[in-house]
Amino acid sequence: MTPRPGIEPAPLPSVVVLISGRGSNLRAIVESTPPCRIAAVISNRPDAGGLAFAHANGIATEVVDHTAYADAADPRGAFDAALMQAIDRHQPQLVVLAGFMRILTAGFVDHYTGRMINIHPSLLPAYPGLHTHRRALEDGVRLHGCTVHFVTSTLDNGPIVVQAAVAVDADDSEDTLSARVLEQEHRLYPQAVRWFAEGRLRIDGARVRVLPPPDADTVAAANDRALVAPALDR
Numbered sequence: 001m002t003p004r005p006g007i008e009p010a011p012l013p014s015v016v017v018l019i020s021g022r023g024s025n026l027r028a029i030v031e032s033t034p035p036c037r038i039a040a041v042i043s044n045r046p047d048a049g050g051l052a053f054a055h056a057n058g059i060a061t062e063v064v065d066h067t068a069y070a071d072a073a074d075p076r077g078a079f080d081a082a083l084m085q086a087i088d089r090h091q092p093q094l095v096v097l098a099g100f101m102r103i104l105t106a107g108f109v110d111h112y113t114g115r116m117i118n119i120h121p122s123l124l125p126a127y128p129g130l131h132t133h134r135r136a137l138e139d140g141v142r143l144h145g146c147t148v149h150f151v152t153s154t155l156d157n158g159p160i161v162v163q164a165a166v167a168v169d170a171d172d173s174e175d176t177l178s179a180r181v182l183e184q185e186h187r188l189y190p191q192a193v194r195w196f197a198e199g200r201l202r203i204d205g206a207r208v209r210v211l212p213p214p215d216a217d218t219v220a221a222a223n224d225r226a227l228v229a230p231a232l233d234r
């Protein structure tokens with residue numbers, strides 16, 4: 001049968017995920033089956049636990065070891081250049097930093113403006129940097145949480161896509177608080193990747209607008225025309 005023109009499905013947007021460690025956010029994203037193709041998982045550490053998960057799930061993995069560039073004239077620049085090459089071989093629409101523990105050069109960040117996101121374990125702009133849970137406990141804050149944001153050249157800064165806040169309990173330890181925040185990270189990051197893949201994020205200065213799904217009106221109108229129990233999602 002001659003294939004009919006015009007019915008090829010659009011290719012899924014491609015995503016590269018950068019990790020340094022256990023990769024629980026990577027796992028949450030993969031298991032959410034987002035409408036994108038995870039083209040590769042790249043780690044700066046050969047022993048990152050998330051690499052085994054990616055490999056077991058048939059995702060290409062690569063290591064760009066930052067220690068290999070320690071003797072370069074500009075170690076940070078040389079590492080970022082190698083990382084950029086490794087990423088760009090996959091021509092991703094989106095770069096996802098999922099526990100990627102490296103400070104990136106401005107040139108690297110600029111190259112991915114509007115198409116690189118990060119998850120940070122605090123309610124930004126509070127507590128950029130490391131040890132966020134410990135610092136929140138030391139300050140006695142009652143609300144703590146996590147943030148998904150577009151990456152800019154200022155550390156843990158950039159237009160915020162989504163945040164979740166959790167209450168801090170009087171007897172919380174760093175471990176109990178980080179576990180509750182991580183649970184929220186695993187809800188937020190897959191959703192943010194899905195929004196991006198669906199083309200629903202618009203950066204407007206410091207703010208991000210999340211556009212409604214294209215069929216939102218149709219679903220609402222269909223719901224108005226009938227009583228359906230239990231309610232349909234779409």
Ligand code: GRF
Binds near residue numbers: 025120146
């Ligand atoms: C997460 O808490 C993330 O917010 C932070 O690093 C941690 C990474 O955890 N940037 P995992 O590797 O995704 O399990």
